[in-house]
Amino acid sequence: VVWSESERSIITSIFSSLDYDDIGPKALCRCLIVYPWTQRYFGGYGNLYNATAIKTNPLIAAHGIKVLHGLDRAVKNMDDIKATYAELSVLHSEKLHVDPDNFRLLADCLAIVIAAQMGTAFTSEIQAAFQKFVAVVVSALGRQYH
Ligand code: HEM
Secondary structure (H helix, E strand, O other): OOOOHHHHHHHHHHHHOOOHHHHHHHHHHHHHHHOHHHHHHHHHHOOOOOHHHHHOOHHHHHHHHHHHHHHHHHHHOHHHHHHHOHHHHHHHHHHOOOOOHHHHHHHHHHHHHHHHHHHHHOOHHHHHHHHHHHHHHHHHHOHHHO
16 A cells, blocks of 8 residues: 555544544444444443443443554554554454454444544545545455455
């Protein structure tokens, strides 16, 4: 994947201004609420009975933060996202058995949450760079399934 200087600076700047503790939980909660079948992987997380339960579940919030920190690694290794996620791809496929379609769903939820937070600052140029970035992440995470 080839990144332009402008794409690199957009991605770095989006993530440097992101409040992980706020955005991570919001993105994961949205995914679990809007695509309820994704809840099946979090059977050990306790109460996920409805939207309120999901949004107030501390284990879900903590995991949302962990996922964003996982994305951070891609931001810091933009030229080698595949290798960066080799291990995480094995974990999600062989151990967790997460259907790889779900990576895109979570990535879309993250885009929506970030867009909502940035408002008009989320220009089409920023959106294009962000979508490209998450597409590469989704492909790298799904690599083990290919
Ligand atoms: C665990 C990242 C998507 C389900 C993890 C971990 C990270 C991570 C960093 C922790 C690994 C460890 O403990 O060593 C990501 C990223 C994603 C993604 C960057 C895509 C943007 C998903 C999706 C699902 C999922 C879509 C399911 C719908 C899980 C589960 C665990 C996990 C069940 C284990 C949780 C636990 O041990 O409590 N993920 N993940 N992940 N992920 Fe993902």
